[in-house]
Amino acid sequence: MRERSESIIRNIDWFTVGIYLVLLTLGWLTTYSAVYQAGESDIFDLSRKESKQLMFDGISILLAGSILIIDASFFTATAFFFYGGILFLNLLVLFLGNTVKGSHSWFRFGGFGLQPAELMKFATGLALAKYLSDLNRPDLKKAFVTTMSFILIPMVIIAVLQNETGCALVFLAFIIVLFREGVFPVWLLVFGIASIASAILGLKYPTMFWIFVFVMIVLGVGVFLLSRKKTWRLALILFLGIGFFSGIMHYTPIALDSISPHQQYRIKIWLGLPVTEKVEKKYGYNTNQSMNAIGSGGLWGKGFLEGTVTKNKFVPEHETDFIYCTMGEEGGFVGTSLVVMLYLILIVRIIFMAERQRSDFSRIYGYAVASIFFIHLVVNIGMTIGLLLVIGIPLPFFSYGGSSLIGFTLLLFIFLRLDAQRLMVLR
C-alpha cells in the first residue's frame, strides 16, 4: 500500500503543478495591482479583494492537495453523481440564489458567493468521459445525441434561466472532445464553421453577395463535373449547399437589424462596420479602454502598480473579466506574451498527457480540461485585444473570484490524479 502511494506521488506531473503555481502567483499579483489604491493596503483585511483572493488561493491549494490523495476510481464511480448533483445546484440557485445585475447564478454566504455554474464544467467533463468510455460498441448517432444533451442541458439552464450567456458558451468547448472521440460528425463541424464564416462575411461585405453566389455556383459546377460519380445526389447536395450559405449571407444582416440595438451595435463595432461616433463611444467603450490599457504598456510595461488606465476606473471589470488589461499595461508585451505562452504550454501539456492514458476515461476527461482552458483563453484574451466580442468570462487563475478559481483547480487536479494512475485501466 505504501509502495503504491509512493509511486503515485512519483507519477504526479509536477511540471503541470509548477505551471499551476506560477499562474496562481502571477494571477494574485495582478489582482493585487488591479484593486490597489495608493495608500491603502492590508492583506489581512478580509474585506479587501486582494486578501480574499489570497484566501481563495490557499483554499484552492488545499483542495488540490486533497484531490491528489483521492483514488482515481472515485471519480469514475461518482461522475454521474457529480453531474446530477451540480446540475441540481444550478437549478436550486434559481430559487435560493441572489439576483445580481440580472444574473440569477449566485448563492450568497455572508460576504462570499458561490456560482455553481463554475463547477458545472468539471462535472460535465467527468460525465462525458464516463459515458463515452463505458460505450462498448458505439452507436455514434445515439452517442452524439446523448453527449450533446449532456452539454446542452447545463448550457440552456445557465444561459436562459441564470442569464449567464458567457458562462454557458464555454460548454461549446466540449465539441473539441467530441471531435477527438469521433462522436461529433466532421461534416457538421465543417458545416457549422462555414455557416459562421458566411454569416460574418455577409455582415462585413453585404455588397459581395452576388459575387459570392456566382463563385459558389462556379465551384459547385466544377466539383460536379470533376467528380467521378456524377449522381443527382451530389448535384442536389451542392445545390442545397450553395442555397443555404447564400441564404445565410443574405439574411444575416437583415436578422441583425431585428435584434436588440445593444447586441446589434456590439456586433457592428466588433466587425468594424460603420456606426455613429456616439454609438462607437458608448458600445465600444470597453474594448477601446481595454486596448488603450494594453497598447499603452509597450514592451516592458509601466511597472507593477503603475497603470493609469486600469486604475482610475477607465477599464470596467478591471479585476475580473478585464484583468488581462492590468497585465498588459503594467507588464507590457513581455507580460502578456508570457501569459499566453504559459497557457499554451499548459494546454499542450495536458493534451500530451491525455494521449498517454491507458483509460479512455482519463483521456476524454483530459481533453475536456484542455478544451475548457483553451476556450477561456481564446474568449477572454480575444475580447481584451479587440479580436472577439466582449463576452464576460474569467481568465483562469487571474480573474478575481473564488468560484471560478476553485472550479478550475478541481478541473485540473482531478486530471492530474487520473494521470498519476495512467497505467491502470479505470472502469
Place this chain on the structure above:
Amino acid sequence: MNPLAGRKYIILGVVILTAILYISRLAYIQLGTDKYKMSADNQAFKYLTDYPPRGAIYDRNGKLLVFNQVAYDLMIVPREAKGCDTLALCKILNITKEDFLKRLIRLCGNLESAKKDYREYIFESQMLPELNARIQEKLYKLNGFYVQARTVRQYPKPIAAHLLGYIGEVDEKYIEKHPYYKQGDYVGMFGIERGYEDALRGKKGVSIKIRDANNNIQGSYKDGLYDTSSVPGQNLVCTLDAELQEYGELLMQNKIGGLVAMEPGTGEILALVTSPTYDPNMLVGRDFPKNYGKLQKDTLGRPLINRALKSFYPPGSTFKLLNALVAQQEGVLTPSTLYPCARGYPPLGGKPKCHAHASPTNLSGSIATSCNSYYSYVFKSIVENKKYKNSVEGFEAWRNYVLSFGVGKKIGTDLPFEAKGIVPTVSYYDKVFGKGGWRASTVISLGIGQAEVSVTPLQMCNIICCIANRGYYHIPHVIRKVGDKEDPKWREKQFTLVKDRQIYENVIEGMSNVVKAGTGRIAQLPGIEVCGKTGTAQNPHGEDHSVFVLFAPRENPKICIAILVENAGFGATWAAPIASLLSEKYLTGKILRTDLETKMIEGDLIHKHPSGGAKPKPAQH
C-alpha cells in the same frame, strides 16, 4: 492504433495557431503603434501649467517702467462644455448668444468639431478681478469653463510704448516654430518684450496629474517625479531715463518724427522717442484688439511705427560732419582748406544751391554756415583722390568709412526691427547710370547728405557718439542688465576707420561754432559748451524735415542727441530747440527757458501736414 488518434494533431495545430495569432496581435497593439499609448496618456494625464511671473523692467534710476498685475483668463474645454449655462455666461460677458457661438467657431473651426475638441482655449482673456468675481459666482453652472490666473503688463507712466513693446497671444504658426509655447500663451511681440522674451518669460512649470474616468484628479503622477516648478522671469534694468523719455515725448507731441538721446561713453540709450506715440496701457488685456485696430487705422500719424528705429531719412547737413572727417583722414582736407561758394557749387553751375554767407570759408566756417558748396568740393576730393585708380575706387573707400560709423547697416542694437538705412553701392550707381557712366559730380548730393543716402535717427545719434568719443562708439542698447548680468558686448569699443583724434577736434570746433555763432545758436546753454549741427532733409513728398544733432559738454560728453521732425522746415526752428531743451533737462535737471518750452510743447505740426505724414522710403539694396 485508433484511427482517431491523428485528430490530436488538428487540435494541437488549432491551439498553437491561436497562440501565434494572439501574440502577433499583442505585438501589434503594444509594440507596433503609438495610437493606444497616446490615447491612454491623453485621458489619464492632465497637465497643469504653472505660469511664472514675467520679469519687470526698471529705468536707469530704478524707476519701475513695467510690472505685472493679476488678471484672469476664462478657459474653455469645448468638449466638456455640454450643458453649460451659456445664457448666464453671455450676460456676464455682455455678449449675445451669436457672439458666443462665433467665438466657439473661431476657436475650433466649426461647432461639430467643438463637440470633440478637448484642448484648452482662452475664451475671454485677461479679465480684471471684478469680472472674475462675477464669473466665479456662476462657475458651477459653466461646465467646461475654468479660470486661470495670469498676469497683464501695467505701465506706471504712459511712456516709451514702442521701446517697451507689448505682448500678445501666440498663434498656430508661431507655436509650430517655437514648441515651447502652447495655445493661449503670451509672447513679446514688439520692442523689449520681444527682444528680451527669453529672459522676461522665465520658464513654465508643469505638474502632471492623474485623472480618473470621471475627470476627477486622483493625485500627482509618480508623486510628482516629472513635475517641474516654474522659474520666474528675470527683471531688466533699462538704460532709459524715464524722466528724459517723458519730457522728450511731451516736447514731441503733435509732431511727427523721432529722437534718440544716448550716453556716448556707454552706448546706452537715454531716450528714444517716436511721435506720435500711444499709451502702452492701451495694448494690454482685453482691449488690445480694439485699441490695436484703432492705432492701425490712424493713417495720419501712424503711431505704431517706431520712427526712431525704423524710418530712415536723408540725413541732410548733419552728414557733412561725416564727410569732413573722412576727407581729413584721406588727407584731402585740412582745417585751413578754403572753398568758394556762389550761392551754390560753382563747378556745376551753382548746384547744389546754398544760402548767402561769407565766402570762401575754412573747415570750421563751413560747418558753422553749413555750406553746401564746400561739401560738394570735399566729397569730390574724396572720390577723385589721386591715390585711387579711379573714382569708383575712391567712392568705395568713402563708403567703407561711412559704414564704419554704423550707417547703411544694422548696428546690432538689442531692439528688434531696426532698419539698415541706405548708403548706395557702386553696383547701384552702375545700374542707374551704366558702368563708368558716373563720376563724383554725378552723385555730388551725397556730400551734403541728400539723394540716395538715408539714415535712421538712431544711426544719426550714433554718428554723433563717434564724434563725441573721438573715434569709436558702443553699440546702442536699451537694456543694461538682465537679472544681474551685463552683456560684455556693450563694453566693446567699435572703432571707426577715422582714427586721428585731431581730425575729430577740428570738426568739433566747427560744431561748437554752430552753437556759439552759427545756425544752431538756439542750442546754447549757460556754462556748458554744446556742440551741434543743424540739418534740413529734403523731402520729395512735402516740406523739408527739420534735423538737429548735438552733444554736450564738449569735453567728457554726457549726452548725444539726434532729432528729426518731419515737414518742420529748417533745422533750427523745431529740431534744435527740442534737442536743446532735452540736453538742458538732462544736464542741469531744470528748464530755465520756459517760454521756449511752452512754444515747443504747444507747437502742432501734425494738423498742418500736407499728406498725412511722410512715408518711409522703400528700402533698396
